Amino acid sequence: MAFLTIEREGAVLIATMNQPETRNALTGNTAVDEFVKLCDDVRADTGIKVVILTGAGPIFSSGGNVKDMKRFFDDALTPDMIREEYRQGIQRIPNALYQLDVPVICAVNGPAIGAGLDLTCMCDIRIAADTATFAESFVRVGIVPGDGGAWLLPRAVGMAKASEMAFTGEAIDAAEALAFGLVSRVVPGDQLMAEARKLAVRIAANPGAVMRMTKRLLREGEHASLASLLEMSAGYQAIAHKTADHREAVTAFIEKRQPRFR
Secondary structure, three states, rough: OOOOOEEEEEEEEEEEEEOOOOOOOOOOHHHHHHHHHHHHHHHHHOOOEHHHHHOOOOOOOOOOOOOHHHHHHHOOOOOHHHHHHHHHHHHHHHHHHHHOOOOOOEOOOOEEEEEEHHHOOOOEEEEEOOOEEEEHHHHHOOOOOOOOOHHHHHHHHHHHHHHHHHHHEEEEEEEHHHHOOOOOEEEOOOOOOOOOHHHHHHOOOOOOHHHHHHHHHHOOOOOHHHHHHHHHHHHHHHHHHHHHHHHHHHHHHHOOOEEEEE
């Protein structure tokens, strides 16, 4: 059974983690390969302008499959082998999803635990159901965030709150997640996907190529110097000014009508 269920609604692609029997765990299954393929497919399809990521069932994702971790007790598995397994395994998800040029909305339908929380931080916008909870819980099972959480979470909530969450492993509810900026809005659970779709449609109304460049600038701005980002922005802007969508947007503005983008 596939881990991701994919739906297409015009320029919006909806990816649903669909293994509620495993609490949508990200390891011990085909999740990694499917996430990487999803990102490859979206990157190649310029008709896709927005991705919505959510989970089936009452839980968004429990992260790593704790039962599967027992196999690491085997002395035949050396630390070097385990390190390489992380590199070739779950770490491929942040390398693919965080770097995806298309805006990604995460509709958090329930608990996002461990790598499940970090998965939400790989997305651009997070909307939470009022029943959602969030926990950077690795320490509680005696491991560290192996999927990039120590880099992702502080960028979402700040270093102090990220440290508190990582050192205690305790969960926060949707209201606290909103207060710390982890999510941009909290909605009743039965309205979650409707709200995510509305936002996706508003984003998809804009030119796709320019949106991909805008997201790349936001990503690069997290670690580039101002001088480097200004140089990249100038190059992207030169490309944008020559697009048909820019020409249409300016013409529509002058003619006082809605633009009709390709």
